[in-house]
Amino acid sequence: MKKNYLVIVLFAANVAAQQSPGGVSSNLQVWMKADAGLTTSGNNITAWKDQSANAFSPAVVGGPPQAGSFINFNPVVKITGSDVTGGYFRIPTNAPNFSNMNVTAGSAQTEVFATVFSTRTANQYSAIVTKNSGGFWDGITLANYNISGTTTNYRTGYAVSDWLSDGGSTSAQQTIDQTPSKMFLLHGGNTQSGSTNTNRLRVNGNTATTNNSAFFNPNSYDFSIGNNSAGNTQYGFEGLIGDVIYYNRNLTPAETQKVNSYLAIKYGITLAANNQSYTSSNGTDFWTGATGPTATYNNNIFGIARDDAGSIDQRQSQSQNTGIQPIMTNGSGSPVTTNTAASALSNDISSSIIGSDTGSTAYTTPITGPSGIVVNNRTQRIWLVQEKTGTVGNVTISFPISNTNQKVYLVRSSNLDTTFDTTDTWIELTNPTVINGLTYVSATIDFADNDLFTFATFKSSPGGVATGISLWNRADAGISPTTGSITTWTDQALEHVATQQGSNATPSVIAGSKTNLNFNPGVNFTVNTQRIGNISVQTVNSLDYDIFNVTKNGISGVAFFGIARNNTTKDGTNYDSPHFEASGTIAMRDTNGNLDYYSGLPGGAYSASIPTIGYTQVKDTSLSFGRNGAITNQLATYGAKGNITGGYYFGRNADSPLSGDDGGFTGVIGENIVYSRTLTPVERQKVDSYLAIKYGMTLATSAAPMNYLNSASTTNTDNVVWTGVGNTTFYNRVFGIGRDDAGGLDQRISIAADPAAIITLSTDTDFTSQNAPTTTHPAIASDKQFTMMGDNNLSVTAYSTPITIGGKTMNRLPRIWRAQDTGDMGCVNIRMATNVSGNIIPNPGTGSLYAILADDPNFTTNVSLKKITYSATNIDFAINFNANSNNNYFTLAVLPASAVPAPVTGKIVGISTVNDSWQPTTNNTYLELRSQKLGFVISRVTTANRLAMIQQPGLVVYDIEQSKFFVSNGSVWRELGIDNTKSSFCN
Incomplete structure (x- = not known):
């Protein structure tokens, strides 16, 4: 019995010894990991147990810190609140095993690893991991200092010495731009050799920066996480902490790589290109960096892996770099919200690791799918899969979509073949699942080593004009959440993500309605301090560029959209290349910040009664503007402005972190489009047509009418869905419903954007629900089907125009509507409002009310009548218009009571064939x-x-x-x- 008992104990001890970061256990003195050892009350952390052999139980001081946050689906500790109020963790000097952390003076060696994301905005030091004197910061210090006033830039350092002043003279430091990622791997170390003490700092495994400074012995000081050892209130850390690891010896390069690999796989961190192999605890590579294909696909690295000795149990993963990133989940199914909710990998030392090239995740690269798969573009980005260890089997790849009707395909090419074509594996992504506010669709696949993959879809563009598009913000796509305040607004061109800027509140979503953007939603700025933007991308990449913006009537205030000349200058000269104001003023600066133009628009401010489609043509030496399809007017000429390289914003640019000088606005934005080139006149007309149909707008004027084009148009006279040229009589209140897949249009309900409009068209008898992004209106059956409509602008307040039909004299409304069908849409539902102020349709009294329909405006050819019942609010009916024709006219008419004969009674009514020729x-x-x-x-x-x-x-x-x-x-x-x-x- 004693022998058996001894075997069991030794076996258990061996298992425990195997569990260490990357399998590196020698001299591991502290190992705090947020996925183990936490005790909570609600989200309040009451204890955090050390996972090293020392089994420390740090005291929770202040706060308390919070649980409930995740990075790469793994738990992390969150410290919020300024200074000590957020709380921190302390191992006191009297803790059992505390002396195990000591170093030997004269030959002291330390290694500290921490995965963190800082959120402190105050220009003050934040102690991340310390074992120092507190008051003078003598000893071990891993800390950062905010240098931007935002959560963007931090100067980070490590020292085992006296941290003098800002630490610049004594610590090894690097400046970290947190914009590219949601988590960073900090690695500090020191080596003392006699009187020489060298401090080192690496970020995400990059080349170490060093600083030689006098050694200061840390042995007699508490070990703290989230503050300095004295707990001085002004030095508390704010942000996220995943793992904290402390060794009191120097690791070999191979050991360092194992620890880095453990942390990078766990938290979805891309290691630096010069030190990028992801290594297992037994020394074999999960991912061999910077050689062969990984020299190209060495970005956005993430993956799943199992390494029992190395404490890696990553079952679901996503690169924590910013931007659109796929998710990989072990097994078949859908993505889950936490790592432990996914199924474990079956085999130890097995992995599937993915990296990408630097291409955009926007669907901008043409591709042709196999028979039955309708696509036109794939993502520019290509991903590489390496499965160098073990067997993984099926995994699920998930990718975000902008709307639930979008079909996306995973396209897999084998053996590093970069040509994606019909011979490759095509799998449709299905089963929409919301993860962290985004909707993902998924496909199951069994990858092989050196597989490449990408994603393909049918990509629409405004009016079918895709070339050069660099920004396309729509209120009906890419917004999360779709109700309430917006957290992200993803553009539909290159998938730039606009987010909250500083502490200013973001706008909210307002549902589409009859009076709001033709039943389409809008982005609603309710106070002039709200804003949303992205000041880390490049909005345009050409000296010449075009901008379309759609705003609802009634905007007021100052700036509603602008482009920054660069992303580094933070003052009033930076956000006007150009910027647009609600008053109609446009500001334009050159690349050096000089003001080239600042004045109002021809025609004055934006309309108070109807929305506005603005079109701005920015050239290197001139600025022009036209509204609602009208010809452009040159506003200014100036010297060459140079290249504009900055991001973009909606609303206010004053206040940190933008720190501009323009106030915001109140009002609603429907759409914003930027092209990094000058469009041809036909291309502009196609984009204008798309926007006009979507928002119920009449382009130009009835005196100079325009043809409305679909996405297939190559001139202004082919593929016309509303014939404006030569149609001046009925070129008033032009609107319609239609579907144009390549042109991004799916308008199922519509009313003209005019206070005098009384007709609503719909695909069903629901005349009130919004059009998008969620709609109950039935889809239009086929691509490029349209029903468009305009009227002759005459009165609707009296039945005053005589007309004879079938020998009966009737009196009709002077107003006549003309409809144009494209693609044989079939029956469309019509609601005619009878109670619009100034356009009230009268009660017919004792007469009989009819809707009359004909092929001509005189109502003489192919006349149809439908008797209808008058209502003081609405009259509803449906018409199947002549297919592919604009010879469709209708109105209302009254047959007087005196013209209706008395009913026939007491006689036989029938058919007689008295003529011999009819037998x-x-x-x-x-x-x-x-x-x-x-x-x-x-x-x-x-x-x-x-x-x-x-x-x-x-x-x-x-x-x-x-x-x-x-x-x-x-x-x-x-x-x-x-x-x-x-x-x-x-x-």
Whole structure:
């Protein structure tokens, strides 16, 4: 029994010894990891147990620090609040095993690893890991100092010495720009040899910076995480902490790489290119860096791996670099919210690690899919898979989408083949899942070593104009969340992500409605301090560029959109290249900050009654502007402005971190588009057409009407969906519904953006719900189907125009509507409001009210009438307009009561064939009614029975399922009374 018991104890001890960061256990004195040892009350951390053999139990001081945050799906500790109020952790000198941390004076060696993200904005020191005197910071110090007033730039240092002043003279320091990532791996170390003490600091495994300074013995001081050892209130750390690891010896380069690999895989960190191999605890590579293919695909590295001795159990992973990043999950299914919720890898020392090139994640590279797969572009970015150790099997790859109707395909090419074509593996991503506020779709695949993959989709662009687009912000796509205050606004061109800037609140989403952007949502700035933007990207990459912006009527204040000349200058000269103001003023500066133009627009401020489509043409030496499709007016000429390299913002640019001098605005933005080139006139007309149909706008004027084009147009006269040229009479309140997949248009409900508009079109009888991004309106059946409409701008307040139809004199409204069908859309639903102020349609009184429809505005050709019931609010009906024609006219008319004859009573009504030339036996008739006592009976059948009948010309039946009469021409049924060759009422 004793022998068996001894075996068990030794086995357990061996397992415990195997668990260490990267398998490096010798002289491991402190190992704090946020995924183990935490005790919480709610999210308040009450204890955090050390995982080294010393098993320290640090005291929780102040705060307390918080649980509940995650980086790469692993828990991290969050410290918030200024200074000590956020809390920190302390191992006191009287703790059991404390002396194990001591170093030997004269030959002292230390290594400290910490994964952190700093959020302190005060220009003050933040102690991350310390074992120092507190008051004078003598001893071990890993700390940073905010140098930007934002969460962007920190000067970070490590020293085992006296931290003098800012630490610059005694510590090894690096400046960290936190913009590219959500987590950083800090590695400080020192080596003392007699009187020489060398301090070192690495960030994400890069080349160490060094500083020789006098050694100061840390042995007699507390070990603290999140403050200095004395706990001075002004030096508290704020931000996220994942792991903290302390060795009191120097690690070999191979050992250092193992620890770095453990931390990088766990937290989705891309190691520096000069030191990029991800190594397992047994020394084999999970990912061999900077050689062969990894020299190209050495960006955005992440992956799943299992290494029992190295304490790696990463089951789901995503690069923590900013921007759009895929997620990899072990096994088949969907992404999960935490690492432990995914299934564990089956085999020890197994991995699947992914890196990418530097291409954009925007769908900008043309590609052709296999038969049945409709795509036109793939992401510019390509990812490499390395499975160098063990067997992983199926993994799930997930990628974000901007709307749930988007079809995305994972395209896998084997053996480093960079040509993606129809011979590769194509898998549709499905099963939308929301992770951290973004919607991802997923595909399951079993990768092989050196596979490449990318993502393909059918990518739309405004009006089908894709070349040179560099920014496309839509209020109906890319916004998260879709209700309430916005946290991210992803542009649909290059997928730049706009976020909160500083402490200024962000705008919110306002739903689309009849009075808000033609049933499309908008981004609503309710106070002039709100803003959202991205001041880390380059908005334009050309000296010449075009800008479209759509704003709702009624905006007020100052700046609503602007482009920065660069991303480093933080003052009032930086955000005007150009910027646009609600008053109509445009400001334009050159690359040096000199003001080239600052003045209002021709025609004055933006309209108070209808939205505005603004078009600005920026050239290196001139600035021009046109609104709502009208020709551009040159506003200014100036000397060459130079290259503009800055980001962009919506709203206020004053206040940190932008620190400009322009106030914000109040109002609603619908859309904003930037092209890094000058569009041709036809291209501009296509973009204007897309925006005009979407927002119910009439382009130009009735005196100079324009054709509305679809995405296939190559001139201003082909693929016209609304003929404006030569149509001055009916070029008022132009609007419509339509679908143009390549052009980014899916307008299912519409009303003209005009206070006098009274007609709403819809794909169903719901005339109030918004159009996008979530809609209950049925989809338009086919690509490039449109129903467009305009009117003659005459009165609707009296039935004052006589008209004769079928020998009866009626009185119609002077206003006539003209409709143009493209693609044979079929029945469209129409609501005519009768109660619009200044345009109230009167009650017909004792007369009978009819909607009348014809192929001409005089109502003489192919006339149809539908008797309707007057309502003091709305009149609803549906029309199937002539297919692919603009010969469709309708209005309302009243038949006076005096023109309606009395009903016929007491007489036999029938058909007589008294003329000998009309006989049942001749070939000029097929219907005979002969009955003295019995009525004429129509067969009543189901739809299935009707379709199965042997048809004869003139056969009439009643379909009891559809409640309609049908007549056959011998081969095809049509509804009785409906002529499929001309426009007609549907209901």
